[in-house]
Amino acid sequence: MVMDWLTIGELSSRAGVATSALRFYETKGLIASERTDGNQRRYPRATLRRVALIRAGQEIGLSLSELSDALATLPHEKTPTKADWTKLSRSWRNRLDAQIQEMIALRDELSDCIGCGCLSLKSCAIFNPGDAASDLGTGPRYLLGDSSEDLVKR
Amino acid sequence: MVMDWLTIGELSSRAGVATSALRFYETKGLIASERTDGNQRRYPRATLRRVALIRAGQEIGLSLSELSDALATLPHEKTPTKADWTKLSRSWRNRLDAQIQEMIALRDELSDCIGCGCLSLKSCAIFNPGDAASDLGTGPRYLLGDSSEDLVKR
DNA sequence: CTACAACTTCAACTTAACTTTAAGTCAAGA
DNA sequence: TCTTGACTTAAAGTTAAGTTGAAGTTGTAG
Numbered sequence: 001m002v003m004d005w006l007t008i009g010e011l012s013s014r015a016g017v018a019t020s021a022l023r024f025y026e027t028k029g030l031i032a033s034e035r036t037d038g039n040q041r042r043y044p045r046a047t048l049r050r051v052a053l054i055r056a057g058q059e060i061g062l063s064l065s066e067l068s069d070a071l072a073t074l075p076h077e078k079t080p081t082k083a084d085w086t087k088l089s090r091s092w093r094n095r096l097d098a099q100i101q102e103m104i105a106l107r108d109e110l111s112d113c114i115g116c117g118c119l120s121l122k123s124c125a126i127f128n129p130g131d132a133a134s135d136l137g138t139g140p141r142y143l144l145g146d147s148s149e150d151l152v153k154r
Numbered sequence: 155m156v157m158d159w160l161t162i163g164e165l166s167s168r169a170g171v172a173t174s175a176l177r178f179y180e181t182k183g184l185i186a187s188e189r190t191d192g193n194q195r196r197y198p199r200a201t202l203r204r205v206a207l208i209r210a211g212q213e214i215g216l217s218l219s220e221l222s223d224a225l226a227t228l229p230h231e232k233t234p235t236k237a238d239w240t241k242l243s244r245s246w247r248n249r250l251d252a253q254i255q256e257m258i259a260l261r262d263e264l265s266d267c268i269g270c271g272c273l274s275l276k277s278c279a280i281f282n283p284g285d286a287a288s289d290l291g292t293g294p295r296y297l298l299g300d301s302s303e304d305l306v307k308r
Numbered sequence: 309c310t311a312c313a314a315c316t317t318c319a320a321c322t323t324a325a326c327t328t329t330a331a332g333t334c335a336a337g338a
Numbered sequence: 339t340c341t342t343g344a345c346t347t348a349a350a351g352t353t354a355a356g357t358t359g360a361a362g363t364t365g366t367a368g
Contacts, residue, residue, distance in 0.1 A: 009344060019345090020327055028325095038334050040345055059260065064325070089268045096261040100254060106213065107250040114243045163314060173315090174357055182355095192364045194315055218355070 005034070005042035015051040022051070030054060030068055032076045044077045053080075053088070060092050061099065159188070159196035169205040176205070184208060184222055186230045198231045207234075207242070214246050215253065 012019045025031045026041075031050055033041040050071065057067045070088060074080045080088075166173045179185045180195075185204055187195040204225065211221045224242060228234045234242075 007344080018327075021325080023347095024326060036334090038345085039347095040334070058325095060264070086268060089264055093261055093264045093268065096257060096264065100257050100261065103250060103254050103257065107247055107254065110214070110243055110247045110250060114240060114247065161314080172357080175355080177317095178356055190364085192315085193317095194364070212355095 004045060006045065006047065008033075008041050008043070011043050011047060011051070015048055015055075017051055017055070025051070025054065025064075028064055028068060030064065030071060046075075046077055046079050049079055050074070050076070057092065060096055062092075062095075158199060160199065160201065162187075162195050162197070165197050165201060165205070169202055169209075171205055171209070179205070179208065179218070182218055182222060184218065184225060200229070200231055200233050203233055204228070204230070211246065214250055216246075216249075 006014070008019045008022055011017075012022060015022075017025075022031065026033060031043065031047050031054075033043050033047075036042060053071065053074075054064075054067055057070065058064075062070070070091075074084055160168070162173045162176055165171075166176060169176075171179075176185065180187060185197065185201050185208075187197045187201075190196060207225065207228075208218075208221055211224065212218075216224070224245075228238055
């Protein structure tokens with residue numbers, strides 16, 4: 001007795017995602033459903049894989065809005081093709097690679113720091129405002145004209 | 155004319171952190187200040203380095219509450235010793251190393267995925283609920299008794 | 309002594325990704 | 339038919355790490 005349409009509860013337990021999250025994804029346009037006469041959601045089976053992609057993408061570090069863009073190219077009612085997936089997974093892997101490179105660079109800087117004991121912060125890349133400022137848009141930023149000299153004195 | 159105490163504005167521009175953030179850090183106990191007769195904050199010079207440590211720790215991916223624990227061992231009014239810093243930076247590097255290892259594992263799984271085209275998700279570690287569930291406490295989790303079979307059929 | 313920049317507190321707002329609650333409707337087994 | 343459990347919506351709550359704004363006070367240069 002294979003169901004072609006899943007209730008939100010079925011999708012929830014099979015995909016391992018709370019119903020509230022599924023409704024939330026739907027408001028964001030990440031997934032889509034049809035309605036019964038009684039106004040209840042029914043999801044096509046392909047949504048199962050769509051949700052799996054969302055989870056995988058989040059694992060990689062993608063935000064829902066980024067995922068929204070990525071999934072926009074895939075059909076809602078059909079399982080994505082091999083080509084679809086190859087394209088997606090390749091770009092995700094590249095992203096991961098870049099993230100890994102960044103973290104390795106950070107670790108190497110930190111290793112240098114340990115060596116210098118950070119009693120002379122001047123030589124310590126991790127404390128260098130110039131570097132640290134290239135972070136997220138919001139949050140603390142180093143102001144123009146600042147130098148790490150200030151951290152060094154005394 | 156070296157000042158031994160910094161106003162919040164001075165600390166802000168020298169550390170590259172907004173005054174609002176500094177007040178916020180103070181409410182969290184990450185930094186501490188004395189007050190003038192007129193109730194204005196004055197920070198000891200060592201706070202400069204403390205804020206630098208906070209920034210560096212955030213860069214590593216630590217939350218403020220984790221940093222709170224880490225900084226709790228350091229004196230507020232004095233520059234940390236070489237031993238203090240060595241201990242801290244070593245543990246941070248280990249943490250970074252672990253993060254890097256996790257990401258490399260994820261990338262390798264994803265690489266396998268690309269190979270298999272993910273038309274047989276069964277062999278695809280990245281879609282495996284058992285793995286994905288070991289994530290953050292909040293957010294979507296895979297429920298007991300689920301298997302990735304559900305994602306595979308059809 | 310007067311301006312005015314810099315400071316003060318407190319409360320409300322921001323974003324992401326959901327969860328929780330309230331109040332009510334639908335579906336299905338006994 | 340009745341009784342549950344599953345579903346519906348809308349609004350409010352959650353956490354992190356701050357930012358913003360309002361209303362008032364302090365410090366200092368001229």
